[in-house]
Amino acid sequence: MIAKKNTGIDFSTYIIKGALKNYAYDGQIESNRAQYIFDLYLLSDKKDKIRKSILQGLANEQKDTWSLTHLFAIAKIFAQKGDNEMRQAIYDRFCFNPIEGSDWLGYYEILELDGLEGLIFIAEKFGKYIEINPTNHQDDNIIRHFQEAHPALKVMDTLENLAKVNKHIRIYLENIKQTKSIQKKHQPKNKKYRDIVDEVLNGKNLFFSIRNLSEKEINQLAKQLLIERDKSNIENLLHVFDLYKFPFDSRIILDFAKQKPTNRNRIVEYAISSLQHLQSKEIREFAISKIQTSKNPIDYLEILTSNYESGDDQILSQIATQTNNEDKVEALAGIYSNIYTANKTKECQEPLEILYNKMTCGIHRNVIVNILIDNEVLSDKIRAEIQFDSNLETRQIRL
Numbered sequence: 001m002i003a004k005k006n007t008g009i010d011f012s013t014y015i016i017k018g019a020l021k022n023y024a025y026d027g028q029i030e031s032n033r034a035q036y037i038f039d040l041y042l043l044s045d046k047k048d049k050i051r052k053s054i055l056q057g058l059a060n061e062q063k064d065t066w067s068l069t070h071l072f073a074i075a076k077i078f079a080q081k082g083d084n085e086m087r088q089a090i091y092d093r094f095c096f097n098p099i100e101g102s103d104w105l106g107y108y109e110i111l112e113l114d115g116l117e118g119l120i121f122i123a124e125k126f127g128k129y130i131e132i133n134p135t136n137h138q139d140d141n142i143i144r145h146f147q148e149a150h151p152a153l154k155v156m157d158t159l160e161n162l163a164k165v166n167k168h169i170r171i172y173l174e175n176i177k178q179t180k181s182i183q184k185k186h187q188p189k190n191k192k193y194r195d196i197v198d199e200v201l202n203g204k205n206l207f208f209s210i211r212n213l214s215e216k217e218i219n220q221l222a223k224q225l226l227i228e229r230d231k232s233n234i235e236n237l238l239h240v241f242d243l244y245k246f247p248f249d250s251r252i253i254l255d256f257a258k259q260k261p262t263n264r265n266r267i268v269e270y271a272i273s274s275l276q277h278l279q280s281k282e283i284r285e286f287a288i289s290k291i292q293t294s295k296n297p298i299d300y301l302e303i304l305t306s307n308y309e310s311g312d313d314q315i316l317s318q319i320a321t322q323t324n325n326e327d328k329v330e331a332l333a334g335i336y337s338n339i340y341t342a343n344k345t346k347e348c349q350e351p352l353e354i355l356y357n358k359m360t361c362g363i364h365r366n367v368i369v370n371i372l373i374d375n376e377v378l379s380d381k382i383r384a385e386i387q388f389d390s391n392l393e394t395r396q397i398r399l
Contacts, residue, residue: 001388003043012046019050019074020057020067024390025330025361027066033362034073036390051078051086058089065102076109087113095125103129107142116153119146120169123159127168130175137179138172197224200240201233213244222247235265242273250278254286269299276302276338283307291315298328301335305342313347320354329355333364340371349377356382362391369394 003011019037024030041050058071072090079087090113094106110118122142130136147155163170193199196217201224213221218240225237226248238256246253256271275283287303294300297319304312316336323329333355340348352368359365369386372378378399389395 001385003040007043010044010046011040012044012049015040015044015050016053019054019071020061021064022067022070023360024066025326025359025364027069030362031391031393032070032073033390034070034077035392036388037074038077039388051083054078055086055089058093059097062099065099065105068099068102068105072106072109076112079109079113091121094122104142111142111146111149115150116146116155116158119143119155120159120162123162123172124166124168126175127166127170127172130171131168136175137182138175139179139183140176143176196220200236213240215247218244219247226252231265231267235267235270238267238270238274241277242270245277246274250275250280250283253278254280254283257286272300273302275307276305279306284309288315291319298323298331298335301332302338305335305339308339308343308345310345310347313345313351316351317354320351320358324358326360329359330361330364333359333361333368337364337367337371340375344375346375346377348372348375349379353379353382362389362394365389366391366394366397369397373397373399 003009015037018033018040022033024033041047044050054071054074058068058075061068061071072093075086075090079090090106090109094110099105107122110122112118114121119142126138130138143155143159147153159169159173163173191203193203196213197220200221221237221240225234225241225246228234228237234256238253241253253271253274256267257275259268259271261268275287283303284307287300287307290300291297292315301316301319304316316339320329320332320336323332336348336351336355340352348371352372356365356368366389369378369382372382383399386394386397
């Protein structure tokens with residue numbers, strides 16, 4: 001919007017800065033911002049300067065994986081617009097100059113540009129690399145993703161037929177089979193547990209073992225917590241209830257939360273998190289007291305999800321105003337989003353707008369915009385901005 005209103009000002013330095021570095025909070029999970037940068041490029045009178053900088057960045061970036069994915073995505077848009085030099089730059093970077101450990105970067109753009117022909121090129125490229133580096137291992141993720149995107153094609157059949165006459169594609173497919181065989185040998189066997197209590201107390205992958213629990217299983221775990229004395233087991237059980245609502249007297253969890261924290265276990269941490277699902281006068285009093293007196297009030301804010309009262313927006317606004325650390329701003333965004341998803345109120349506007357203007361996470365900015373819309377407090381300023389948001393999903397919001 002600034003660039004549109006100030007056509008006489010040269011913003012190319014800033015556009016280039018935004019092209020060469022991915023400023024997303026988490027480049028791995030957020031969508032790319034290529035279209036946003038390309039839109040700014042179209043507004044500039046320094047197109048040649050910006051384009052050359054993108055070409056140089058694509059060729060030279062060596063340290064930041066997610067900035068390189070960002071550059072590939074920008075280059076793809078140029079290529080789709082008929083820029084053959086940018087198309088060749090994508091292929092050159094993919095073939096000759098991968099970041100160590102990220103040799104897959106660029107495959108998506110090649111597949112987007114050239115479909116099956118692009119996949120054949122990638123298969124041959126990896127085959128040539130494996131021929132020189134036989135200890136390299138490739139999986140079938142690229143092939144599977146392409147097949148999922150093009151269900152009408154018989155992708156593996158096509159590659160296997162080509163492998164009969166193309167040794168590098170054959171090397172690539174054989175390598176994938178070897179990788180699968182190695183992975184199968186090292187795949188841990190599924191251990192059988194007596195019941196959900198045994199699985200939670202003795203399982204190695206607790207996070208995965210406590211998904212989609214039934215009401216019966218939740219009650220079993222809650223009853224075990226009532227009698228459990230081993231601190232490690234208590235920690236594991238409480239970890240369940242920071243995801244699921246504890247079904248019995250909430251004071252049991254509150255008593256754990258009131259314990260003195262220790263570095264030896266996470267009992268207090270998990271108990272505090274579990275309180276977000278529970279509601280009582282005592283829990284609210286505990287939360288407000290800790291928020292007002294603790295050195296880290298953020299640790300207790302989640303409790304307000306089920307214990308919010310009118311006027312709490314002033315507490316949340318004050319904390320948001322005082323918080324400038326990027327990681328803590330992101331943490332607040334998640335917590336505030338949960339609070340105001342559970343508690344529909346126009347009071348959400350001030351604290352959410354403070355965070356909206358501070359954070360770089362496109363995902364949480366999208367969540368915040370939708371909460372503001374749901375509560376009918378979306379400001380004219382944000383309403384105007386979102387049609388140009390760097391997150392394309394936010395741009396598509398219909399008001």
